[in-house]
Amino acid sequence: MTRIRLVDSGQIDRGGKPIMVEARTDHIAKAFAPLVQVEDEDVERTVANFGGTLYFRPPHFCYAEASDRFIVRGVEYEADGREADWHHQDSRHRGTVIVLRRHEVAHG
Secondary structure, X not given: OEEEEEEEEEEEOOOXXXXXXXXXXXXXXXXXXXXXXXXXXXXXXXXXXXEEEEEEOOOOOOOOOOOOEEEEOOEEEEEOOOOEEEEOOOOOEEEEEEEEEEEEEEEO
């Protein structure tokens, strides 16, 4: 999977604000658990929420910022916040998890 993060290019625009560019880095996830939720907004509109959870184990960690995007199996998602620690029921630290989301509106 690929993480897309906006980083400062070191240049500024005419308004004095930093120019941000995409930095893409490849990471190795242990697993991806997809999730799909469909909600009927009204008679003519349905919203499908796609997403899932990425699981990372040592030595292949990945960290996320709320503005990061991820490409998993050819589909682009947004990070739903920062990464979290992944603990097993025996309380041992297993790695990190990142929750992803994507919304699609379908008109009926």
